[in-house]
Each structure stands twice: as structure tokens, then as C-alpha cells.
Amino acid sequence: MNKTVNQKAWFFVLPVLLLVAFNAIIPLMTVVNYSVQETFGANTFFWAGVRWFGEVLQSERFHASLGRQLFFTFTILIIEIPLGVAVALAMPRKGPWVSVCLVSMALPLLIPWNVVGAIWNIFALPDIGLLGRMLNGIGIDYNFTRQPEDAWFTVILMDVWHWTSLVVLLAYAGLVSIPDAYYQAAKIDGAKAWAIFRYIQLPKMKRVLTIAILLRFMDSFNIYTEPFVLTGGGPGNATTLLSIDLVKIALGQFDLGPAAAMSLIYFLIILLFSWIFYTVMTRNEEQ
Amino acid sequence: MAKITLDNIRHSYLARPEVEEDWALKQLDVVWADGGAYALLGPSGCGKTTLLNIISGLLKPSEGRVLFDDRDVTELPPDQRQIAQVFQFPVIYDTMTVYDNLAFPLRNRGIGETEVDARVRQIAAMLELSERLNTRASGLTADGKQKISLGRGLVRSDVNVIMFDEPLTVIDPHLKWVLRSKLKELHQELRRTMIYVTHDQTEALTFADQVVVMNLGEVVQIGTPVDLFERPQHTFVGHFIGSPGMNLLPCEMDGGKPVFAGRTIPAANADAVKANGGSLEIGVRPEFVSFAEDGIPVQIVKVSDAGRFRIVDTSADGQSIKLLIGEGQGVPSGGACLRFDPDRTRVYRDGWMVT
Numbered sequence: 035m036n037k038t039v040n041q042k043a044w045f046f047v048l049p050v051l052l053l054v055a056f057n058a059i060i061p062l063m064t065v066v067n068y069s070v071q072e073t074f075g076a077n078t079f080f081w082a083g084v085r086w087f088g089e090v091l092q093s094e095r096f097h098a099s100l101g102r103q104l105f106f107t108f109t110i111l112i113i114e115i116p117l118g119v120a121v122a123l124a125m126p127r128k129g130p131w132v133s134v135c136l137v138s139m140a141l142p143l144l145i146p147w148n149v150v151g152a153i154w155n156i157f158a159l160p161d162i163g164l165l166g167r168m169l170n171g172i173g174i175d176y177n178f179t180r181q182p183e184d185a186w187f188t189v190i191l192m193d194v195w196h197w198t199s200l201v202v203l204l205a206y207a208g209l210v211s212i213p214d215a216y217y218q219a220a221k222i223d224g225a226k227a228w229a230i231f232r233y234i235q236l237p238k239m240k241r242v243l244t245i246a247i248l249l250r251f252m253d254s255f256n257i258y259t260e261p262f263v264l265t266g267g268g269p270g271n272a273t274t275l276l277s278i279d280l281v282k283i284a285l286g287q288f289d290l291g292p293a294a295a296m297s298l299i300y301f302l303i304i305l306l307f308s309w310i311f312y313t314v315m316t317r318n319e320e321q
Numbered sequence: 322m323a324k325i326t327l328d329n330i331r332h333s334y335l336a337r338p339e340v341e342e343d344w345a346l347k348q349l350d351v352v353w354a355d356g357g358a359y360a361l362l363g364p365s366g367c368g369k370t371t372l373l374n375i376i377s378g379l380l381k382p383s384e385g386r387v388l389f390d391d392r393d394v395t396e397l398p399p400d401q402r403q404i405a406q407v408f409q410f411p412v413i414y415d416t417m418t419v420y421d422n423l424a425f426p427l428r429n430r431g432i433g434e435t436e437v438d439a440r441v442r443q444i445a446a447m448l449e450l451s452e453r454l455n456t457r458a459s460g461l462t463a464d465g466k467q468k469i470s471l472g473r474g475l476v477r478s479d480v481n482v483i484m485f486d487e488p489l490t491v492i493d494p495h496l497k498w499v500l501r502s503k504l505k506e507l508h509q510e511l512r513r514t515m516i517y518v519t520h521d522q523t524e525a526l527t528f529a530d531q532v533v534v535m536n537l538g539e540v541v542q543i544g545t546p547v548d549l550f551e552r553p554q555h556t557f558v559g560h561f562i563g564s565p566g567m568n569l570l571p572c573e574m575d576g577g578k579p580v581f582a583g584r585t586i587p588a589a590n591a592d593a594v595k596a597n598g599g600s601l602e603i604g605v606r607p608e609f610v611s612f613a614e615d616g617i618p619v620q621i622v623k624v625s626d627a628g629r630f631r632i633v634d635t636s637a638d639g640q641s642i643k644l645l646i647g648e649g650q651g652v653p654s655g656g657a658c659l660r661f662d663p664d665r666t667r668v669y670r671d672g673w674m675v676t
Contacts, residue, residue, distance in 0.1 A: 213410065215408040215409070215410060215412050216412050218377075218379050218399070218406070218408070218412075219406070219408060219412040219470070219473075221379070221398065221399045221400055222377065222399045222400065222404065222405060222406050222426075223400075223425055223426040223429055223473060224400040224426055224429035224430050225425070225429050226429070229425075229429065233414045233416060233417065233425075234414065237414075237415045237416045238415075
């Protein structure tokens with residue numbers, strides 16, 4: 035097929051290009067600029083080359099944050115994806131309850147992130163919070179402000195509460211788009227519930243699940259507000275995830291060079307993982 | 322293998338049907354003989370798919386019973402009825418190979434792998450899928466996928482009936498012919514009962530030994546293609562089957578003969594029509610109308626060429642009458658007279674042939 039070449043068409047994308055340049059490329063380049071220089075007060079800069087990158091990559095602090103981040107992200111993925119699919123399967127496909135379910139599922143997604151953190155902070159307080167009080171009441175020694183395991187438990191539970199809905203909604207959209215004929219054919223073929231799930235529902239949900247996993251991966255890897263409000267990264271550094279650590283370096287210590295280098299490494303890690311996920315999950319389709 | 326009896330079936334999708342129109346299926350009594358090739362023909366929305374789903378068990382009729390031989394299966398779910406169904410859009414299990422797709426219904430029923438293998442290979446050979454057994458089913462074309470759907474019905478040796486719900490809708494025109502011949506061939510080879518739902522008369526008439534014509538939730542006629550053509554029991558059959566459809570002319574009885582436009586028209590069933598009453602019509606197919614020296618005077622309106630024959634549109638007394646003439650046969654200009662073949666001309670009262 036011959037493609038029509040029309041260079042004037044570039045003018046139509048120019049506004050978008052400017053917009054993207056203004057809100058993405060320019061700030062990113064500023065970060066690149068900081069990452070290769072050392073800054074002092076009164077806007078004085080010295081060339082530092084790739085020194086900050088080397089320092090960040092070798093720093094134990096960064097390794098620890100990255101480890102915590104990976105643990106957090108993979109834990110919530112392992113919980114949220116199967117749970118979201120299970121809830122979507124249990125939801126009604128027809129009738130008046132559909133909208134009730136959809137609205138209540140969407141509710142956690144509508145709450146501002148810092149409010150989610152505040153809600154869980156109060157909810158989990160060991161002396162007055164409903165959850166904290168109850169756990170201690172049944173004899174479990176629970177205090178998320180002092181014990182790292184309890185802090186992790188609360189952060190993960192909060193994320194599951196906040197974001198499983200997104201997986202549910204996506205999986206549900208995939209489920210309702212399966213034509214009735216598939217279920218009818220499966221019934222006639224004598225397929226049991228597990229076989230229907232394995233050979234019809236799961237393959238048909240594959241696309242939306244790919245999107246769900248990607249979104250949950252990227253968002254959870256970037257997560258800042260909720261754990262910051264809930265635990266502030268503590269106790270100690272127990273729940274200091276990458277973004278919390280980054281903010282500490284950049285705005286707490288004002289080490290702009292190392293912070294910029296860390297931002298870029300952080301960004302590249304997300305890009306790399308997303309690319310790997312996407313390639314692995316869509317590979318079968320191309321075959 | 323079984324004879325299938327639909328006994329006093331009625332169905333409505335409403336919880337409390339009140340008027341006649343609320344019934345998707347009105348009063349049905351049909352017997353499908355074991356091993357027959359049937360077509361279920363009717364316009365969209367006439368209840369064909371509803372009827373099919375009642376036989377397969379995907380739908381439970383509001384009233385009446387479904388019998389396989391003498392066993393009442395009305396309450397049984399589809400997987401316990403030993404039936405197979407091919408849907409309008411090909412249903413395949415995307416992640417499986419062609420082989421696994423064909424084996425799926427057998428494996429679900431706990432049949433041993435040796436037997437599964439033998440059956441799958443035999444059916445794949447019949448459907449010309451042998452070479453693609455190990456490819457992924459999702460990579461096949463629409464007709465290949467539809468063959469797999471069909472194959473899943475054929476692999477089971479216990480199937481009572483295979484039902485097709487407009488299976489060629491998504492198939493390219495030139496492949497429709499191929500697949501239809503394949504179906505016919507498979508029917509002759511296996512002698513399974515097949516019920517083929519369609520709104521396309523060509524598909525119905527070429528596939529089936531017996532055609533069941535439905536309209537507005539009722540069966541209007543069951544018969545061989547020749548029956549439907551030569552002896553339509555209802556004006557709907559006359560007009561739905563055949564191209565162009567049957568001519569219908571309002572008439573009244575006078576001295577035991579039907580009269581149209583002031584002329585007596587001899588009709589095969591004239592003796593059965595005792596009196597006026599209801600709406601009476603004369604029905605005659607364009608194939609059985611010819612020009613004559615003496616007969617019904619008409620004006621010629623239009624002549625259109627349809628290949629091997631020509632369709633002549635005429636008008637008499639405000640009514641349109643069509644007739645077919647062979648190639649090379651002359652058409653009189655302006656006025657002419659028509660004659661109806663008396664053995665093929667019938668009187669209908671309120672749509673139904675008077676008997």
C-alpha cells in the first residue's frame with residue numbers, strides 16, 4: 035500500500051507536542067541537568083559527570099529502599115490481581131445489583147489519596163482506632179507505629195483496600211464482554227466451572243488483566259502519599275519506599291544532584307519493568 | 322440417537338404473558354424423526370432460536386414437554402441431553418490447539434485418552450482439519466473455526482441431535498457453499514439428526530429433507546422443499562419461499578367458484594371452500610401463470626430480466642400479478658390475458674389454505 039506523504043500534517047500535532055514538551059520533557063531535562071552537576075547556594079553549579087549515578091547505585095540506602103519497594107509491589111500484585119478477579123467473578127452480570135456493586139466498588143477509588151492515608155492511620159491506631167483496638171482486644175499485640183511487621187501489614191492492607199477495586203472493575207469489564215454463546219457452548223460441551231474459568235474467562239480477560247497488572251505495577255512503584263500519611267516511612271526506615279526516600283533526599287537534605295540521579299534511575303527501573311511485563315504478557319498473542 | 326418430540330410447547334420471555342403477542346412461541350407440536358436433516362426457516366424474530374434453545378436445554382419452556390424418544394428431558398440441563406450446537410459466531414477455546422478443542426467435550430466426560438485420540442483424528446479427517454491439529458485454534462479463519470465448533474459436536478458418539486444456529490453468517494460467500502455441501506455429506510455419512518436454523522431459503526432448501534417454516538412464533542408448514550413450493554399451506558410460505566413470491570389476489574365465492582375481477586378462476590381446492598367469510602385470497606405462484614388467448618385481462622407494467630427467465634409485472638383490477646416467462650418468449654405489448662394453472666391455484670382463508 036502507498037502511504038500518502040503530507041508534511042503539513044505535522045502542524046496538527048504541534049500543539050500537543052508543545053504541551054508534552056512543556057509538562058514532561060522540559061521538567062525531565064531539568065532533572066537530567068541537576069543529575070550531572072553539584073549545586074551550592076546562590077545558584078552556583080559545578081560539573082559532576084556521572085558521579086551521582088555511581089554513588090546512588092552503590093549506596094546501601096538505595097538498595098534497601100529498592101528492596102522494600104520491590105517487596106511492596108510484588109506483594110500487593112500477588113494479592114490484588116487474584117482477589118480482584120475473584121470478586122469480579124462473584125459479581126452479578128444482570129439485574130439491579132449490578133449498579134450497586136459497581137458503585138460500591140468505585141468508592142475507594144474516589145477518595146483522595148492523603149485522605150485514604152489519614153483514614154487508615156486513625157482506623158489502625160492501637161488505642162482508639164477500630165482495627166487497632168479490635169486486634170489488641172482479641173489478644174494480638176498490634177502497634178503499627180512501633181513494630182515494623184505491623185506497619186507493613188497495615189500499609190499492604192490499605193493498598194489492597196484502596197486499589198483492588200480497580201482490578202475488579204477491569205476484570206468485570208472483561209467478563210461481561212464475553213458473548214453468551216461461549217457459556218452455552220461450554221455447557222453443551224460439559225465443561226465444569228473450573229474449565230469455564232480456565233479456558234473461557236481467563237483467556238478472555240487476558241487483555242484487561244495485562245492492563246490491570248501494568249497499571250498496578252506502575253502506580254504501586256510510584257506510591258507516595260498513602261504510606262507517607264500512614265507511617266511516614268517508619269518505624270525507623272521500615273516502610274520507607276523509594277519515593278519517600280527520594281523526597282527525603284531531595285527536600286529533606288537538599289541533595290539535588292544525588293536526588294536527580296536517583297529519580298532518573300527510578301524512572302528507568304519502572305520503564306524497564308513495564309516493558310518486560312508488557313513483552314512477556316503479549317508475546318503469546320503475536321505467535 | 323433419538324426421536325425428538327415437542328409436546329404442547331409454549332414459551333414467553335415475560336413472567337406473566339397476557340396477550341397473544343407476549344408469547345415468543347405459540348403452541349408447538351413437532352416431531353423430529355431420528356436421523357433427519359431439518360431446516361428451521363423463518364424471518365428474524367420468529368422464534369427459531371428460542372425453539373432451538375428449548376431443544377438444547379439452554380432454555381426451559383414456559384409450558385409443555387420435550388421428549389427424547391419417550392424420556393421426558395424438559396428439566397435436564399444441556400450437558401445431560403447429549404446434544405450439540407453450533408452457534409452463529411464460531412465458539413472456540415482460544416488458548417487450546419485444534420486438537421484440544423476437539424478433545425474438550427470428550428475429556429470433560431472422562432473418556433480415556435486412547436479413545437479421545439481415535440475420535441479426534443477421525444473427525445479431523447472428515448472436516449479436513451488433520452493438518453492443523455497442532456496449531457492454535459485462534460489462528461484459524463472463520464470457516465476453520467466454525468468447522469471446529471461443528472467438530473466438537475461430531476466427536477461425541479452419543480449425540481442425539483446437532484443443531485446449527487445460522488452457522489454460516491460470518492463465512493465468506495464462496496466458502497458458504499463448500500461448508501454447506503460438507504454438512505450435507507456429513508449428514509449422509511453419519512445419519513445424525515441435524516436441525517439447521519436459517520432465514521435464508523436457499524440454505525434451508527438445499528440442506529434439508531424436511532423444512533419447518535415458522536412465522537410469528539408458530540410453525541406454519543412442515544414439508545419437503547417440493548411441498549413448500551408446490552403446495553404452500555399458508556400465504557406466508559407462498560410469499561417467503563420462492564423468488565418472486567406467490568401472487569395473492571383477493572376474491573369472493575360465487576356459485577361455488579372463486580371470483581376475481583369479475584371472472585371465475587378455477588382452483589384446485591375450490592370445492593372445499595363452502596362459503597364466503599374471513600378474508601379469501603387466491604394464491605398462485607408466478608411459475609404457474611402464463612399468457613393465454615383468453616383469460617384475465619391485464620396491463621403489462623414492467624419486464625425485468627433475471628437470467629434464465631424474465632419476470633413480467635402486470636396489473637389487473639388494481640392488483641399486481643407477476644409471471645415468469647422463458648428466455649426468447651415474446652411479451653405482448655400493452656394489454657394481454659393471463660391463465661392460471663388450475664391444479665396449482667388455491668384459495669386461502671385468513672392466510673391458511675382451505676381444506
